[in-house]
Amino acid sequence: MPGTPFAEVIGDPIAHSKSPIIHRFWLQALGIEADYVATRVTADGLAAHFRLRRDDPDWRGSNVTLPHKQAVFDVVDDRAGLKTTLGALNCVFGDADGGLVGTNTDAGGFLEPLDDVPLEGKAVAVVGAGGAARAVLLALASRDVGSVTLLNRTPDKGRALLNQFGLQGDAVPLDTALPPVDLLVNASSLGMVGQPPLALDLTPLPAGAIVYDIVYAPLETPLLAAARARGLTTIDGLTMLIGQAALAFEIFFEAHAPRDRDAELRALLTAA
Structure with a gap:
């Protein structure tokens, strides 16, 4: 039975990530019943992790950080040819056919x-x-x-x-x-x-x-x-961090991040 929709950020280590603060702030601001979590995934467990996520009806997508930004090319569809340009992916989501698609929101x-x-x-x-x-x-x-x-x-x-x-x-x-x-x-x-x-x-x-x-x-x-x-x-660097997160948020939750509340979000992030 379906539970709460969620997205995540994966990496190793991952406890330092500010992404959950950002996405949870936007979800709450928009009244969306969903969550965003940080998940530690080791290099050896990357492929297995995405096999599980692909079959999870509640999963909306994953942000990807170190050390997986290059290795993830081996487990997703690189439709934009980013392997030969950026050489890194920071966002993975599922398509309607049950496949995994990789992209990058940094640029x-x-x-x-x-x-x-x-x-x-x-x-x-x-x-x-x-x-x-x-x-x-x-x-x-x-x-x-x-x-x-x-x-x-x-x-x-x-x-x-x-x-x-x-x-x-x-x-x-x-x-x-x-x-x-x-x-x-x-x-x-x-x-x-x-x-x-x-x-x-x-x-x-x-x-x-x-x-x-x-x-x-x-x-x-x-x-x-x-x-x-x-x-x-x-x-400053928070500007890019929030900007790339907003692009991922739209992919994951099919909603525009409430950017009119950036000042409030920045205060939250700098206090964390």
């Missing part, structure tokens, strides 16, 4: 706060060349940005990513001085709790530049603090 979540920003032809700098950077670069390519400077410890990896996404520009070592770009994105873990800080001199940035840090622990990273001290526009 859309990244772009959401930039919807009204004219990025076409603009110069951009991106720090990092990992999974998050791939989502950022895919998103930037969709907006036809101009030259992209990618800062990374291994510039060759960065150049390969620029070529893959058809972006003009170059990859340079992490300690290279910033060019005068219109948008600076930290898509690395630098500045995160337990990681080294991201030490960049923001002096070359013009007054109208935007500094976007996808790190959300801490919310006020040294990079954002330095940008605010210069009077630059800033976007």
